[in-house]
Amino acid sequence: MRKIDIFDTTLRDGExxxxxxxxxxxxxxxxxxxxxxxxxIIEAGFPASSPGDFExxxxxxxxxxxxxxxGLARCVQKDIxxxxxxxxxxxxxxxxxxLATSPIHxxxxxxxxxxxxxxxxxxxxxxxxxxxxxxxxxAEDAFRSDRExxxxxxxxxxxxxxxTINVPDTVGYASPQEYGALxxxxxxxxxxxxxxxxxxxxxDDLGMATANTIAAIENGATQVEGTINGIGERAxxxxxxxIAVALHIRKDIxxxxxxxxxxxxxxxxxxxSKLTNVVIQPNKAIVGKNAxxxxxxxxxxxxxxNPETYEIISPALIGEGVVPxxxxxxxxxxxxxxxxxxMGFNLSDEKLNKAFAxxxxxxxxxxxxxxxxxxxxxxxxxxxxxxxxLFELKMVQVQYGTExxxxxxxxVVTPEGHxxxxxxxxxxxxxxxxxTLEQLVPGDxxxxxxxxxxxxxxRDALGEAVINISYDGVSTTGRNSSQDVLEASAKAYLNAIxxxxxxxxxxxxxLTM
Numbered sequence: 001m002r003k004i005d006i007f008d009t010t011l012r013d014g015e016x017x018x019x020x021x022x023x024x025x026x027x028x029x030x031x032x033x034x035x036x037x038x039x040x041i042i043e044a045g046f047p048a049s050s051p052g053d054f055e056x057x058x059x060x061x062x063x064x065x066x067x068x069x070x071g072l073a074r075c076v077q078k079d080i081x082x083x084x085x086x087x088x089x090x091x092x093x094x095x096x097x098x099l100a101t102s103p104i105h106x107x108x109x110x111x112x113x114x115x116x117x118x119x120x121x122x123x124x125x126x127x128x129x130x131x132x133x134x135x136x137x138x139a140e141d142a143f144r145s146d147r148e149x150x151x152x153x154x155x156x157x158x159x160x161x162x163x164t165i166n167v168p169d170t171v172g173y174a175s176p177q178e179y180g181a182l183x184x185x186x187x188x189x190x191x192x193x194x195x196x197x198x199x200x201x202x203x204d205d206l207g208m209a210t211a212n213t214i215a216a217i218e219n220g221a222t223q224v225e226g227t228i229n230g231i232g233e234r235a236x237x238x239x240x241x242x243i244a245v246a247l248h249i250r251k252d253i254x255x256x257x258x259x260x261x262x263x264x265x266x267x268x269x270x271x272x273s274k275l276t277n278v279v280i281q282p283n284k285a286i287v288g289k290n291a292x293x294x295x296x297x298x299x300x301x302x303x304x305x306n307p308e309t310y311e312i313i314s315p316a317l318i319g320e321g322v323v324p325x326x327x328x329x330x331x332x333x334x335x336x337x338x339x340x341x342x343m344g345f346n347l348s349d350e351k352l353n354k355a356f357a358x359x360x361x362x363x364x365x366x367x368x369x370x371x372x373x374x375x376x377x378x379x380x381x382x383x384x385x386x387x388x389x390l391f392e393l394k395m396v397q398v399q400y401g402t403e404x405x406x407x408x409x410x411x412v413v414t415p416e417g418h419x420x421x422x423x424x425x426x427x428x429x430x431x432x433x434x435x436t437l438e439q440l441v442p443g444d445x446x447x448x449x450x451x452x453x454x455x456x457x458x459r460d461a462l463g464e465a466v467i468n469i470s471y472d473g474v475s476t477t478g479r480n481s482s483q484d485v486l487e488a489s490a491k492a493y494l495n496a497i498x499x500x501x502x503x504x505x506x507x508x509x510x511l512t513m
Contacts, residue, residue, distance in 0.1 A: 001257045004217060004247070005040035006240060007199060007225040010272060011056070012043040012072055013237055014227035017278065019449070019468060021477045023499055026275045027056040028063060029379070035067045036344060037268045038261040039240070040223075043096060046072040047086040048079040052503055054086050061090035068134065070094035075124035084131045095128050096166070098138035101145040101153060114149055122156045129161035136199070138166035143174045147185060154190045164197040164223060165190070169212060172205025172235060180215030187220045199223035202238045204230060209238035214246065217256065228272040229280055229287065241265045241286045241318070249312060265318035267344065274379055277466045277477055279453075286318060329363035345378045355381040362462070365483055370456045376464065376481050390415055390498040391440060396490040398429045408432035410490065412440060415501070433490045441497055443472045452485050465492040469500075476500045 011027050014020070022030070027044065034042050044060040045053040061069040069090045073079035075097050087093045099110075099121045106112055112120070121137065128135045137157045139150060154165055167186065169179060183200070187193045200216035200223070202209040213224050230239030244260040269287040273280050282290040292315045302309035336356050340347060347355060358377050363369055395411040409423045410433070422439045426432030430450070438445050449468040454461040463485035468477045478496025482488040 001255050003222070004256045004258050005197065005199075005223040006038075006244065006258050006260055007041040007043065007223055008034050008037075008039040008227065008240060009043040009201075009225055009237065010034070010227040010231065011060075012045050013225075013233065014231040014272075014276070015045070016233045017231050017236070017276070018233075019475075019477070020231070020276045020278065021475060021499070022056075022275060023502060024052065024056045024059060028059055030272060030275060031060040031064055031069075033264070033268050033271050033344070034228075035064050036261065037264040038259045039067055040259060041068045041070055041094065043070050043072060043225075048073060048082040054082065057083075057086040058089065061087050061093075065091055068092045068094050070096050070134075070136065073097045073128075075099040075120050077124075077127055080124065080128050080131070088131070092134060093132050094134035094136065095132045096136040096138065097124050097128055098140050098166075099124070100140040101150060102141035103146065104144065105141050118153050118156055121153055122160045125157045125160040125162050134164070135162050136164035136166055137162040138168055138201070140168060141170040142167045143169040143179065143182060144171070147182070150186060151189045154186065155192075158190060158192045158196055162196060164199055165193075166199040166201055166223075166225070167216075167221075168201035168225075169203060169209075170201075172203035172209065174202070174208070174212050176208060176211040176215035179212040180219040183216050183219040183221055197222045199225055201225040203232065204235040204238065207235075209236075210242045210246070213238045213243055214254075217247075217254065229269055229278065229284070231272070231276060231278055239285070241269060245286050245313060245318065248317075262317050263319040266320045270375065271379065274376070277451075277479060286313070292320065328369060329360065331363075339374065340378055343374065343378065347378070347381055351381040362483070366460045366462075372456045373462055376455050376462060380481070390501060391494045393491055393494050394419070396433060396436075396487055398432060398486055400429050406432040408436040408490075410436050412437070412494070414440065429486055430489050433486060434493055437490065437493050437497070441471075444470075445497075446470045448475065450489075452489065455481060463488050465489040467492045467496055469493070469496045471497065471500045474500060474503070476503070 011030060015022055031042055031044060042064060044057040047054040047057045057071045071083040071087050073083045073095055083095050099117060100106060106114060106117055125135055125137055139145060142150060183198060187198060198221050200213050200221045202212045224243055226238035226240040226243060228240060230236040244258050244262060247254045247256055247258060248262060266287060280288055282288050292311060333356055336359060337352055355377050392413040394413060397409045399407045405425050406429045407425050412420050414420055422436050424432060424435035426435045434447060447467060448470050451466045453464055455464050456462060462481045462483055464479060464481040465485060465488040466479045468475060476496045476499050478492045478499060480488050480491035480495050
């Protein structure tokens with residue numbers, strides 16, 4: 001069977017989605033899960049874009065062993081040098097460099113002639129090849145580029161040492177027939193095409209990303225790029241879970257192998273959704289909560305008699321299923337550790353003890369501990385960063401009445417270890433909490449977005465708060481969960497401030513280097 005390499009760009013193209021801001025620990029956690037999922041290549045970020053991205057790519061490159069780790073770079077020597085410093089610790093150093101090739105991009109964005117673009121691309125590939133055994137070159141906006149020019153520049157970069165050629169539909173303009181035909185044309189006309197991988201990278205602006213990617217595979221593509229849950233700029237990238245499952249279910253017409261461990265799809269989807277704070281639409285193919293729901297009486301009757309009457313995908317295939325509840329308030333630490341490891345979490349003793357303490361407190365208050373509750377508790381511990389002194393909420397109290405002004409009081413331990421008591425009012429309980437905590441730090445903080453949702457079901461469900469703030473003009477997202485949504489809101493606000501402090505610390509370190 002033909003092998004199709006899955007190139008995941010959740011941590012690079014996916015993180016470019018509006019409102020997504022992952023810290024290093026969260027990126028590492030997603031990368032480890034992508035490794036479990038079985039993706040061939042993980043694009044961990046754009047090292048030259050920021051100190052945070054550099055650190056995350058470097059940490060992931062040193063952590064992941066079973067997937068190739070790559071970083072994005074422009075066709076600029078400085079970018080390539082920075083990417084090498086970040087990636088050189090990887091098992092198989094890989095770089096992804098790009099340059100626009102469409103007339104509109106060359107004229108208005110690059111302000112370069114086609115000859116200058118060819119020269120810059122060739123020089124960049126030759127330079128990258130001095131360091132990296134694996135060099136992927138992308139023709140940005142390839143689909144809207146002149147075909148003959150694509151052949152010309154690809155001939156040159158293949159001769160210069162590129163090992164993969166990426167042909168992206170950067171703005172999601174292609175139709176399946178056209179995109180497939182482009183791959184067929186390039187594979188037939190680029191010199192040395194048989195010695196390199198040709199990769200498809202589709203955006204979903206017209207809702208055709210999945211169909212376009214399949215068309216590319218049908219016409220010779222040996223690598224496909226996309227993101228988990230289809231996140232990405234504008235309308236997003238192709239959803240990798242859709243490609244993997246479609247190729248598996250229809251293996252009768254697509255005799256290919258991806259290496260994806262399909263039973264890890266659901267967990268990967270949930271983790272990415274939780275850490276990016278991007279809700280999965282209920283009717284999303286493969287991973288939406290309604291993907292296996294049947295409300296019609298006729299459908300229900302058919303499924304009860306034989307699930308295959310209406311389910312072409314079994315929930316178990318993607319790791320969706322009812323996990324028996326074995327943990328409660330009488331459960332011990334050993335059982336909790338075993339369950340955490342079974343769920344794929346590898347926590348230090350200190351973090352496991354913290355998670356266990358949170359679990360015990362929750363078990364005393366909640367009738368039923370669900371898999372979603374455990375996922376929330378364990379994920380929060382897994383992605384905590386402790387290298388930078390941070391704020392810690394000790395107590396929050398709100399006085400509210402229909403005839404009184406809402407007043408919030410909080411006790412917080414500062415990064416310097418001091419205990420501070422702060423109080424403020426607001427037009428509502430949540431605003432009072434935010435006004436109170438805002439006093440802890442200098443500068444201007446504006447709340448850009450704030451959401452609360454339940455984790456699980458029932459009146460005793462955990463409430464998860466997500467807040468996006470602008471702190472001195474820098475956007476940061478925080479989140480936390482608690483049975484008390486006001487407590488969750490206060491902790492989410494501090495979490496956002498702490499994340500800002502971590503990024504500021506990284507920027508300061510970069511300036512002193």
